[in-house]
Amino acid sequence: MSIRLTWCLAALLMIPLPLSAAVQDETDVDIQVREIAKTLRCTVCQTENIWESGAPLAQQMRGVIRDRIALGHSTEEIRAYFLSRYGDYILMEPPKHGVNWLIWVAPFLLLVIGGFFLYKEVTHWVRDTPTPPSQPEPPLDDEARKRIERELKS
Amino acid sequence: MNKGWQLTLILCLIGLFALFYQGLWGDPRHIPTVLIETDAPNFEGPDVETGQTISLDQFKGKVVLLNFWASWCYECKVEHKSILQLHQLFKDNPDFVMLGVNYQDELPDAQKYLKEYGSTFSHVRDLKGQLAIDYGVYGVPETFVIDQQGKIRHKWVGPITGEVYTNITQKVIAPLLNAQPTTTTTS
Missing domain, CATH: 1.20.5 (Single alpha-helices involved in coiled-coils or other helix-helix interfaces)
Structure with missing residues (x-):
């Protein structure tokens, strides 16, 4: 019984070991490759970055990043290289210059404009909606009064 | 309001x-290219059929047509006949060179493809994909025309057939060989 339990515990303990080892084995170069690859779009898979993509082109691009890091190129130099080959499209985040600012500002601008129009419309409705004149409560008739007294007593 | x-x-x-x-x-x-009018990156690689090293520098001062292809690519098969026809049209001009670039392929598959569909010009192997990335390639077939000064003058994504063939031969390559102004267009 105890031997079985020991084996089971040992087996359970073994499961996370390869994972943690893999994480610990990640070198500075691996981290740099990952950080750069996450900012570059996979040009053949639309919405994925080249770190997450399994496409052969993305794998080759990761290889190019690794080679350039080995040659001593900085993160910005490597990003600039891909930018010079593929243009702004390669970047997961469009650079904040020129007409690209529109992409960054437009959602907030539309939100503000929409909010403004909504505010104007609501205040317009509130102002134009006629408020009913306040009327005094109708007095209770005898029958209703008696019914209330009866129910309070019961 | x-x-x-x-x-x-x-x-x-x-x-x-x-x-x-x-x-x-x-x-x-479609990704708009940023390479038009920029210097064509130099490359070096083994010939698919002979294994001899081919480099772009060998062809300095010539009009070079680079055609990226792969044996697994359907559209490359579609354009292959036109590509051979294009080579036939300009091959006697000493200022014209045509090179195929075999992209993301296995060597035996590429060699089999060339035997089956025919080959009249040299093809370089892009071993690690570096060449394709240097040229901003993201699929095949893609075709580039490089002028005598080593600048990329034209890029086309997709097969060179029909109107595209007419355009590239008459409005891009022929004027470059005759030293006339060309239309620098991209797909």
Whole structure:
């Protein structure tokens, strides 16, 4: 019984070991490759970055990043290289210059404009909606009064 | 809401609709190239058939047509006949060179492809994909025309057939060989 339990515990303990080892084995170069690859779009898979993509082109691009890091190129130099080959499209985040600012500002601008129009419309409705004149409560008739007294007593 | 605001809102909506409509007709796979009028990156690689090293530097001062292809690519098979025809048209001109670039392929598959479909010019192997990335390639077939000064003058994504063939031969390569102004176009 105890031997079985020991084996089971040992087996359970073994499961996370390869994972943690893999994480610990990640070198500075691996981290740099990952950080750069996450900012570059996979040009053949639309919405994925080249770190997450399994496409052969993305794998080759990761290889190019690794080679350039080995040659001593900085993160910005490597990003600039891909930018010079593929243009702004390669970047997961469009650079904040020129007409690209529109992409960054437009959602907030539309939100503000929409909010403004909504505010104007609501205040317009509130102002134009006629408020009913306040009327005094109708007095209770005898029958209703008696019914209330009866129910309070019961 | 007064008339001015209503008009602004309507114009904004029309603008958004126009952008949406344009997006519907655009090709999401099409990436505008930034390489036109830039220096063609040099490369070096083994010939698919002979194994001898080929480098772009060998062809300095010539008009070079680079055609990226792969044996697994259907559209490359579609354009292959036109590509051979194009080579036939200009091969006697000493200022013209045509090179194939075999992309993301296995050597035996590439050699088998060339035997089956025919080959009249040299093909370089892009061993690690570096060459394709240097040229901003994201699929095959892709074709580049490099002028005598080593600048990329034309890029086409997709098969060189029909009107594209006519355009590249008559409006790009022929004027470059005759030292006339060309239209630098991209797909």
